[in-house]
Amino acid sequence: MSFPVPVLFDLLLKRHGPQHWWPARTVTGMMVGAVLVQNTAWTQASKAVDQLEERGLLDFTAICETPDETLWDVIRPAGYFRIKTQRLKALARFMAPWGDIRQVIHPHNQELRLNLLGIHGIGKETADSILCYAAQQPVFVVDAYTKRLFLRLGWVDEKAGYDKMQAIVHETIPMEPHTLGEFHALIVRHAKEHCLKRPRCQNCPVVICPSIPN
Numbered sequence: 001m002s003f004p005v006p007v008l009f010d011l012l013l014k015r016h017g018p019q020h021w022w023p024a025r026t027v028t029g030m031m032v033g034a035v036l037v038q039n040t041a042w043t044q045a046s047k048a049v050d051q052l053e054e055r056g057l058l059d060f061t062a063i064c065e066t067p068d069e070t071l072w073d074v075i076r077p078a079g080y081f082r083i084k085t086q087r088l089k090a091l092a093r094f095m096a097p098w099g100d101i102r103q104v105i106h107p108h109n110q111e112l113r114l115n116l117l118g119i120h121g122i123g124k125e126t127a128d129s130i131l132c133y134a135a136q137q138p139v140f141v142v143d144a145y146t147k148r149l150f151l152r153l154g155w156v157d158e159k160a161g162y163d164k165m166q167a168i169v170h171e172t173i174p175m176e177p178h179t180l181g182e183f184h185a186l187i188v189r190h191a192k193e194h195c196l197k198r199p200r201c202q203n204c205p206v207v208i209c210p211s212i213p214n
């Protein structure tokens with residue numbers, strides 16, 4: 001089966017324009033935000049990132065040295081604050097010797113991905129978000145919105161896993177960090193405006209979708 005992924009990308013870009021992701025001011029803020037946004041909305045995660053910054057804790061060494069109880073209070077807006085404190089500390093222990101993810105980039109990207117996946121609480125979506133938006137590596141981030149859209153387009157079935165959906169994109173559009181990051185951001189925007197749980201198909205830009213009204 002061939003997938004008109006570039007057509008989908010063009011339709012979304014034409015409607016929504018560039019999304020300027022990731023919505024964080026610094027690379028560290030982006031990485032910390034990728035953990036804090038797990039199972040919550042970005043608006044909540046960004047409040048926690050801002051509070052870390054205000055307290056001078058948006059720094060991997062500082063996160064390592066701060067007592068858990070202090071971090072619980074600071075990141076509370078992101079929810080699951082005890083679990084996320086453990087995850088932030090695991091990421092911080094990995095990153096503290098380096099400071100910046102770009103210092104850790106290995107010529108073989110797969111190795112950095114495996115290292116990130118070895119950190120407590122970092123799954124494929126979080127690792128790939130860090131790779132794409134912080135490390136500027138050519139990786140497409142798959143999330144629940146991607147699956148919902150690809151299902152409705154008839155490109156995958158319910159059983160489709162992360163790797164299969166990522167491969168559909170990696171095999172069809174240029175392996176370039178900006179393009180791949182833009183595509184993920186456009187899918188998120190589309191899922192919030194049109195392809196919601198209850199889709200708003202009227203005036204949807206994805207004219208290749210079988211559900212598009214005549």
Ligand code: SF4
Pocket residue numbers: 149152194195196199200201204205206209210211212213
């Ligand atoms: S036509 Fe409906 S189901 Fe298809 S992509 Fe648009 S909003 Fe989603």
